[in-house]
Amino acid sequence: xxxxIKTSTIKDKLIxxxxxxxxxxxxxxxxxxxxxxxxxxxxxxxRNHEEYKYxxxxxxxxxxFDLSTSKNCNDEQIEPLKFLKEAYNVIIExxxxxxxxxxxxxxxxxxxxxxxxxxxxxxxxxxxxxxxxYADIKTDPFIALNTAMxxxxxxxHIAKNVIIEKPIHIIxxxxxxxxxxxxxxxxxxxxxxxxxxxVESYQTVDSKAKIFSNALTEIVVDNHAIVEHYKIQDExxxxxxxxxxxxxxxxxxxxxxxxxxxxxHTFTLSGALVRNNLTIVLDDEHIESHLNxxxxxxxxxxxxNHTVVDHRKPNCNxxxxxxxxxxxxxxxTFNGKIFVRKDAQKTNAFQSNKNILLSxxxxxxxxxxxxxxxxxxxxxxxxxxxxxxxxxxxxLQARGIGLTNAKKLLMHAFASEVVNTVKIEALRDxxxxxxxxxxx
Numbered sequence: 001x002x003x004x005i006k007t008s009t010i011k012d013k014l015i016x017x018x019x020x021x022x023x024x025x026x027x028x029x030x031x032x033x034x035x036x037x038x039x040x041x042x043x044x045x046x047r048n049h050e051e052y053k054y055x056x057x058x059x060x061x062x063x064x065f066d067l068s069t070s071k072n073c074n075d076e077q078i079e080p081l082k083f084l085k086e087a088y089n090v091i092i093e094x095x096x097x098x099x100x101x102x103x104x105x106x107x108x109x110x111x112x113x114x115x116x117x118x119x120x121x122x123x124x125x126x127x128x129x130x131x132x133x134y135a136d137i138k139t140d141p142f143i144a145l146n147t148a149m150x151x152x153x154x155x156x157h158i159a160k161n162v163i164i165e166k167p168i169h170i171i172x173x174x175x176x177x178x179x180x181x182x183x184x185x186x187x188x189x190x191x192x193x194x195x196x197x198x199v200e201s202y203q204t205v206d207s208k209a210k211i212f213s214n215a216l217t218e219i220v221v222d223n224h225a226i227v228e229h230y231k232i233q234d235e236x237x238x239x240x241x242x243x244x245x246x247x248x249x250x251x252x253x254x255x256x257x258x259x260x261x262x263x264x265h266t267f268t269l270s271g272a273l274v275r276n277n278l279t280i281v282l283d284d285e286h287i288e289s290h291l292n293x294x295x296x297x298x299x300x301x302x303x304x305n306h307t308v309v310d311h312r313k314p315n316c317n318x319x320x321x322x323x324x325x326x327x328x329x330x331x332x333t334f335n336g337k338i339f340v341r342k343d344a345q346k347t348n349a350f351q352s353n354k355n356i357l358l359s360x361x362x363x364x365x366x367x368x369x370x371x372x373x374x375x376x377x378x379x380x381x382x383x384x385x386x387x388x389x390x391x392x393x394x395x396l397q398a399r400g401i402g403l404t405n406a407k408k409l410l411m412h413a414f415a416s417e418v419v420n421t422v423k424i425e426a427l428r429d430x431x432x433x434x435x436x437x438x439x440x
Contacts, residue, residue, distance in 0.1 A: 018148055025151060026120040027131065035137045035147035042141035051140075054333040054365050055275050055304045060212065060247055066178045073173055075101060077205055083430050084199065087169040088113065094174060095184040095213075096152045110159030113168070116185060119155035126157050130189050134218045135253040140277065142249050146183045146216040153185035156198070158225075160191040167197040167424055174204045174211040174235075174246060186217040190225045197424060201232040202271075204246040212247045219252065221260040223284075228423060229264040234434065235271035246270075251277040258284035265421055268295040268303050269434050279308040282316045282344075293322035294418040296438050297330035297362070304333040309351075311344040320351040323418050325411055326362040333365040340372040340379060347374060351381040356388060356414055408439045 018036050025032065044061060045052035073093050078101055082089050090113060091101040097115035104113050112124075119127040137144040154170060172184055190196055198219075204211060221227050235246025248271055256262050268274050280289050295303045309318045324332045334353045355364045368381035388410050396406035415435055422428040 026117045031132050032148045035132075035144045036149075038137040039141050039144035039148060042144065045141060051306065051335075054331065055273070055302065057249075057275075060210075060273060061181075064179060065210075065212065066176070066180045072175050073098075073101070073205060078171070078173065081171050081173065081201065081203055081205075082169070083201075084167055084169050084424070084426055086426065087167045087199070090154050090156075090168065090170045092154060092170060092172045092184055094176065094180070095150065095182040095215075097154050108162060108164055110162040111164060112155070112157040112159075114155055116150070116153045116155050116187065119187070124155070124157075126189055127155055127187065130218070130220050131187055132218075134220070134255050134281075135216055135251060135279075140251065142214050142277075143216060143251055143253075146185060146214050146251070150183040150185040150216070153187070156186070156188045158190045158194040158196050160222075161193045162191075163195040164197070167199050167427070169199045169201065172200065172202045172213070172215065174202075174213050176209045176211050179210040179212075181212045181214065184213060184215040186215075188217065189220045190222060190227050192222045193224045194222070195226045197228040197230075199230045199232070199424070199427060202235060202246070202248055202250070204235045210247065212249070214249045216251045217253070219254045219262075221254065221256045221262050223258040224260060225257075226261045227263070229262065230422065230424070230427060231264070231266045231276075232269070232427075232431070233267065233271055233274050233276075234269040235274075247273045249275050249277075252279070254278075254280040256280065256282050256284070256287045256289065259286045260284075261288045263290040263421075264292070265418070266293040266295075266305070267418075267431055268293075268297075268305075269438060271301065271303070273302045273304075275304045275306075277306050279310065280318070281310045281312065282318065283312050285313050285315045287313075287316040289316075289318040290421070291318070291320040291322075292418050292421045294415055295322075295324045295332055296327075296415075296435065297324070297332050298327040298438075299330060300328070301330040302332075303330070305335070306333075307336045309336075309338045309349065311338070311340045311347045311349060313341075313343060314345045314347070316344065316346075317348045318350070321418060321421075322353045323415065324353075324355040324364060325358065325415065326355060326364050327358040329359070329361040331363040331365070334383075335365075335367045335369070336381070337369045337371070338379060338381065340370075340374050340377055342373045345374050345376045347377040347379065349377070349379045353383040354414075355383075355385040356411070357385060358388070411439055412436070 091098040366383045
């Protein structure tokens with residue numbers, strides 16, 4: 001069976017692969033058929049597509065790509081990636097759940113963690129109710145492609161009233177000998193009054209090939225539930241000598257119900273190209289949402305953050321803060337949209353994007369947006385871009401601090417506003433260590 005694809009015929013090749021393998025894929029074939037049809041209609045976006053004008057996807061998908069999802073990692077390679085010692089670790093290699101390398105012993109009662117394949121074949125009522133119900137295949141070609149082509153991933157269900165103290169760490173590993181496209185997928189359902197901390201990390205391990213990861217996570221937060229969600233995107237964590245490794249398309253779709261609290265934190269520390277599509281729907285009253293992000297770029301990296309906060313009901317609050325440090329010839333983009341629907345009276349929604357440009361060749365594109373259809377709301381958005389404050393550098397130098405260290409201190413202070421939102425101490429220490437090495 002042919003599995004290599006080229007850009008000029010990528011849609012045809014993907015459909016060929018889909019048609020020859022869909023009988024061996026889990027889940028509803030009708031959903032997959034509709035998703036592939038939607039992908040075929042939308043196609044691979046180019047710079048002519050408004051939503052992807054700063055994300056050179058079509059140029060990345062050149063040459064041949066393999067669609068296989070073989071597993072190559074062992075315990076020795078994975079152990080350094082388990083940087084949270086007190087956590088339930090879930091290993092996803094090339095989109096496939098690897099139970100033998102995960103450590104899920106002694107899970108609390110009411111917690112289910114298994115592969116999507118197992119969830120589908122066991123006729124899980126929760127899985128059937130929520131799978132592929134929130135990320136709309138018609139709104140983005142990569143949502144459609146993932147829905148059609150995903151082979152596995154992880155299903156997490158936290159039952160009603162269950163509170164988990166230890167974080168659940170989903171470790172996404174990309175590894176391949178040939179240029180590869182993979183489609184990891186997660187479904188996370190948190191029932192009423194439950195509480196959980198979810199950490200996702202993305203790394204490329206021992207690979208000289210180009211790996212394009214099209215990842216999709218759907219998160220359901222039920223009434224009164226409290227969820228902390230963290231994403232650590234550090235593609236060259238295992239290969240620090242390769243500063244521009246890994247191509248990540250990351251989509252997260254969140255649906256919140258009454259009086260729930262959801263906080264998400266995205267840290268992009270390396271990767272040749274990282275595109276984050278984050279959508280949060282506040283679908284009931286008295287909901288609280290927090291979005292925090294930090295991206296640090298250098299070389300020729302491209303990092304693109306697109307966020308949507310959709311206020312559909314009254315009396316809800318959302319707060320968004322994204323910060324970027326751009327160096328070299330890298331490009332960063334922030335496009336944040338807030339929708340306040342007609343029925344969403346008494347909404348409080350705030351959005352801020354702040355950036356530091358360290359070089360003349362770096363580029364930042366920032367576009368905060370508000371669409372308000374209600375009349376009794378408090379909403380604001382703002383953006384700022386500048387260089388390091390020379391007066392502050394002079395102040396520090398006047399007190400005996402060298403120029404390089406003065407700049408490091410200012411960058412660390414700039415980043416700390418986002419880093420300090422991390423409530424897991426071990427994770428915060430890990431991020432701070434990574435950032436310190438980046439500043440060196």
